Amino acid sequence: MSGIVASIIDGLLVGSVYGLAAMGLTLIWGVMDVVNLTHGSMIVAGMFGLFLLTAGLNLPPYAALPIVLAGGFLAGLALYWIAVHRMIGRPPLMSLLSTFSINFVLIGLGTAVWGTVLFNVPVSVPGFTFGRYTFPGTHIVAAVLTALLALLLYFFLYRTRLGKAIRAVAGNRGAAELVGIPTTRVLSFAFALGASLACVSGMLIATLFPFTLLSGDVYQLKSFIVIVLGGLGNPTGALVGGLALGLLEGLLTPFMPVSWTAVIEFALFVVVLIACPTGIFALRRS
Amino acid sequence: MKRLGLAATAAVLLVAPAAFAEDNIVVGMTLSQTGSLNVDSLAQQRGADMWRDQVNAAGGIKVGGKSYTVKFVTYDDQSQGSRVQQLYTRLIVQDHAQFLFGPYSSGLVATAAVISEQYGKLMVITGGAEPKTYELGNKYLFQAITPADGYLKGAVDALHSKDPHAKVAFVYSDDPFSKAVIEAAEGQSKEAGFEVVMNESYGPSTTDFGPVINKVISSGADAFMGGGHYPDSATLARQLYDQKANLKWESLLVAPGDSKFATLGPAALGVSTGSQWELSVKFTPQFGPSGAEFAKAFKDKYNIDADYHSASGYTAGMVLQHAIEQAASVDPEKVTAALNKMDVTTFFGHIKFATDPGHHGLQVAHDMVLAQWQMKDGNLVRNVVWPKAAASADLLFPIPSH
Numbered sequence: 105m106s107g108i109v110a111s112i113i114d115g116l117l118v119g120s121v122y123g124l125a126a127m128g129l130t131l132i133w134g135v136m137d138v139v140n141l142t143h144g145s146m147i148v149a150g151m152f153g154l155f156l157l158t159a160g161l162n163l164p165p166y167a168a169l170p171i172v173l174a175g176g177f178l179a180g181l182a183l184y185w186i187a188v189h190r191m192i193g194r195p196p197l198m199s200l201l202s203t204f205s206i207n208f209v210l211i212g213l214g215t216a217v218w219g220t221v222l223f224n225v226p227v228s229v230p231g232f233t234f235g236r237y238t239f240p241g242t243h244i245v246a247a248v249l250t251a252l253l254a255l256l257l258y259f260f261l262y263r264t265r266l267g268k269a270i271r272a273v274a275g276n277r278g279a280a281e282l283v284g285i286p287t288t289r290v291l292s293f294a295f296a297l298g299a300s301l302a303c304v305s306g307m308l309i310a311t312l313f314p315f316t317l318l319s320g321d322v323y324q325l326k327s328f329i330v331i332v333l334g335g336l337g338n339p340t341g342a343l344v345g346g347l348a349l350g351l352l353e354g355l356l357t358p359f360m361p362v363s364w365t366a367v368i369e370f371a372l373f374v375v376v377l378i379a380c381p382t383g384i385f386a387l388r389r390s
Numbered sequence: 391m392k393r394l395g396l397a398a399t400a401a402v403l404l405v406a407p408a409a410f411a412e413d414n415i416v417v418g419m420t421l422s423q424t425g426s427l428n429v430d431s432l433a434q435q436r437g438a439d440m441w442r443d444q445v446n447a448a449g450g451i452k453v454g455g456k457s458y459t460v461k462f463v464t465y466d467d468q469s470q471g472s473r474v475q476q477l478y479t480r481l482i483v484q485d486h487a488q489f490l491f492g493p494y495s496s497g498l499v500a501t502a503a504v505i506s507e508q509y510g511k512l513m514v515i516t517g518g519a520e521p522k523t524y525e526l527g528n529k530y531l532f533q534a535i536t537p538a539d540g541y542l543k544g545a546v547d548a549l550h551s552k553d554p555h556a557k558v559a560f561v562y563s564d565d566p567f568s569k570a571v572i573e574a575a576e577g578q579s580k581e582a583g584f585e586v587v588m589n590e591s592y593g594p595s596t597t598d599f600g601p602v603i604n605k606v607i608s609s610g611a612d613a614f615m616g617g618g619h620y621p622d623s624a625t626l627a628r629q630l631y632d633q634k635a636n637l638k639w640e641s642l643l644v645a646p647g648d649s650k651f652a653t654l655g656p657a658a659l660g661v662s663t664g665s666q667w668e669l670s671v672k673f674t675p676q677f678g679p680s681g682a683e684f685a686k687a688f689k690d691k692y693n694i695d696a697d698y699h700s701a702s703g704y705t706a707g708m709v710l711q712h713a714i715e716q717a718a719s720v721d722p723e724k725v726t727a728a729l730n731k732m733d734v735t736t737f738f739g740h741i742k743f744a745t746d747p748g749h750h751g752l753q754v755a756h757d758m759v760l761a762q763w764q765m766k767d768g769n770l771v772r773n774v775v776w777p778k779a780a781a782s783a784d785l786l787f788p789i790p791s792h
Contacts, residue, residue: 107608114600212424220428222624222645224653233634236607240632243600313597314625314654318426322597357601358608362592363564 110237111354117243119350120250121308123343125323126330127257128301134337135274135294137196141203142183143327144320145210146299149179150306151315152214155223165227165311166245172307173300180299184292192291214317224314246308253304254343261339270294274337329373335383345383415451415458415720417442417710418487420477420502422494425469426594429620430644430699431494434517437703438462438491440691441711451711454718460707467493471501478505487511488720491706494699495619496520496538496567503531512722512729514710515751516702520570524744524752530722531751532729532743534705536758538567539574541664542615544760545641546575548662548776549613550582552787556639559588559611561602561626563618568643575615587611596622599629607635617642624654631657638788646763649695652770659770660789662762666698667738668774670782671759674735678708681737705738762786 125147132140150172157168187206191199229241261267272280273290281287309315309323326349331338334345349369356365376384419438422431442460450457463485467473474493481487482505490506492499492515499518503526506513512530519538524531549556558579562568569591579586587609592602603626606614614630614637617623623645630640631654639662645651646663669685679687684704688696710725713732717724733742733755742755760776764786773783 107604110607111601111604114604118598118600215424215428219432220424220426220621221650222429222621222653224624224628224655226655231632231634236636237604238632238634242632314621314628316426316621319597319621322595353598354601358605361590362596362602362605363590366593366595 107237108355108358110234110239111358112351113354114239114243115350115352115354116347117239117247117350118312119347119353120247120343121305121312121346122323122326122330122349123334123346124250124253124308125302125305126327126334126342126346127254127339128298128305129324129327130331130334130337130342131301131339132295132298133331134339135270136188136192136291138188138191138199138295139196139203140188140295140298141200141324142187142207142210142299143302144324145207145214146176146179146302146320147306147309147323148211148214148315148317148320150176150303150308151223151310151319152218152317153303154307154310155225158225165225166249168307169249169304172303176300176303177296179303180296181292183299184295188295189288189292211317211320218317220316220318222314222316223310225310227311240312242311246312249308250305250343253301254340257301257339266290266293270297326369329369331383332373332376333384336381338383341383348384413450413457413459414461415489415714416461416463416485416487417489417491417707418463418478418481418485419491420465420467420474420481420493420498422469422498423466425467426621427469427494427498427619429648429650431469431517433648433697433699434494434703435464436692437688437696437700437705438707439703440688440700441704441707443691444687445707445711451714453714453720458714458720463487467498469495469498471498474498474501475505478502482506482509482511488722489514489710489725491703491710492516492518494518495565496523496570497565499523500566503528506530510722512726514706516706517699518567520566521749521752522566522570524749527747528751530726532709533751533753534709534738534741534756535666535702535753536664536756537753538570540758541571541643542575542641543578544664544758544776545615545639545662546578546582546584548760548785549639549641549787550584552785553613553638554583555585556613557585557587557609557611558613558615559606559609560586560616561588561590561592561599561606561614562616562643563594563596563622564591565594565618568616568618571643572616579615584613592622594618594622597625599626600633603629603633603635606630607633612637613639613641615641617645619643620645620648624651627651627661628654628657640789641760646772647698647761649697649772651763651772655770658763659765660763660786662760662775664758665761665772665774666756666758667701668698668759668761668772668782669696670774671739671780673737673739675737676734677712678736684737701738705736705741708736708738709741 153172231241330345334341450459465477490513494517496518521537623642713728717728740755744752
């Protein structure tokens with residue numbers, strides 16, 4: 105196997121987790137037009153959730169997933185009522201500033217408690233070796249779990265009553281209220297769901313790489329690129345966008361210095377915003 | 391009139407900086423309480439704090455029959471150069487710091503040096519190894535640690551002793567310190583007869599090294615040197631292990647010098663690093679504590695093991711104190727002259743500063759050792775493996791399972 109193929113496969117595996125991280129961000133934007141800048145903090149919360157559950161309670165790493173999902177949901181609910189609810193319907197800049205401030209508070213509190221020390225969660229999953237190249241088992245498991253979660257999210261949004269209510273509120277909040285949908289409850293649920301997806305993506309990332317309290321910023325930035333690629337407000341597109349970003353990173357690295365990857369990613373971000381503002385994989389928002 | 395006098399007195403008391411109190415020596419510095427440099431910066435600061443507390447507990451620095459209490463003025467630079475610029479100006483102009491300690495990391499030191507030189511303030515550096523800062527004609531800057539070109543010299547020599555024809559891949563952070571280290575190490579590797587099969591930098595915020603490690607594998611490298619600061623070096627170690635990069639040798643910057651590196655488990659085994667100080671290397675100090683005394687006092691105070699960053703932080707204070715005592719004055723010019731003449735051995739090693747205008751303040755006597763993570767009684771421990779004269783264990787080569 106050539107290094108290029110190995111890089112592409114690895115890029116796709118990691119890209120799927122980028123997609124999961126972006127799903128939460130795009131869901132929140134799609135439903136309530138809120139740019140959630142606590143997204144990075146939620147990703148980090150998932151990382152620390154995994155660390156505390158495995159190191160503190162000796163839970164197997166993947167058994168932490170439902171707990172992180174539930175914890176993220178509750179944290180998301182709290183964030184919604186503290187920082188977002190009063191900003192709904194106001195200019196997006198208001199919620200952006202509100203969540204930006206909360207993010208600073210969360211990172212500041214976290215730094216006071218943990219510092220920016222690196223944490224590592226040892227996860228032992230056998231990988232696959234082809235020739236000289238090895239694909240770590242953790243990357244494969246993370247990609248499989250991401251696909252499963254994306255399917256569940258799709259099923260929830262398109263096949264359940266609550267999911268349909270979320271899509272209705274996203275489409276036209278006023279009309280949704282007229283037909284009796286409790287929109288405030290739906291909005292808080294959607295925000296909490298987005299936050300819990302961010303937490304779970306953080307948890308999965310923590311099985312792949314060591315992390316610090318500041319790791320969330322990088323994944324938040326990647327999430328913005330992913331949702332622009334996949335279409336703002338489109339959770340399914342986010343997964344495709346994540347895979348595209350991973351593929352791009354895998355394809356570029358063999359041919360140019362790795363320090364150029366971020367430059368090209370953000371150049372692409374600007375190009376897509378200008379040329380194709382609904383995303384290159386945009387599906388019509390329901 | 392009385393009221394006016396009281397108000398004037400109050401105003402003087404309010405604005406009078408601590409420096410005006412005759413029995414104080416005010417030392418200013420920034421530390422990275424927040425941001426990416428937090429871990430190493432705080433370790434350095436703990437060392438400096440311990441020096442201050444010990445000096446003050448012993449009655450202060452004694453000069454000409456008078457004792458001076460050491461007072462620190464510190465600010466959080468948030469690991470950002472722009473903050474360093476503002477805060478060092480504030481330390482000098484508002485807080486009237488008489489002496490300065492440098493911030494942590496070469497980039498921040500370069501920024502702070504512009505300010506300290508502009509105001510002619512003496513600054514002792516123990517967290518900036520890049521040598522370029524000392525080639526700018528600075529007069530009041532003194533580097534107490536080995537410069538960047540010494541960081542991987544031990545690794546190159548040790549590797550050469552085992553494999554004179556190694557194929558080396560250099561992958562490193564795109565920051566001033568790491569670039570300076572690798573530039574020197576690449577030259578040293580070529581002199582040693584190694585084949586350099588890859589030389590590539592990455593952005594300091596890189597979190598996934600998977601694609602670049604595949605590139606290392608494709609290059610046919612059997613030795614790896616690089617990294618940068620704590621998070622990226624540790625992530626590289628973990629991913630090199632996860633992706634079984636088939637390496638016989640792995641030397642990384644900074645992170646393996648921290649005891650938390652052992653949390654990487656098997657990924658840490660065999661990884662080596664250039665270290666400014668290790669407890670097992672014994673020097674006979676001309677003044678100050680022995681290495682064992684320093685390590686014990688540090689453990690007693692903070693309940694964590696001392697590393698080279700904390701030892702270097704303590705050394706900054708020790709060097710300044712010795713210079714003040716030798717100068718028998720707190721006059722900055724006299725203390726600067728004493729530092730220019732300094733040629734001493736402390737528990738941290740031999741310290742002497744270049745005095746020629748082209749390299750003034752550059753450290754010319756201190757040597758680093760090479761430390762490697764090895765197994766002992768089922769636990770990961772950091773042993774000094776190079777130079778042989780200072781080694782506490784044999785070199786582990788080839789390293790297992792990488």
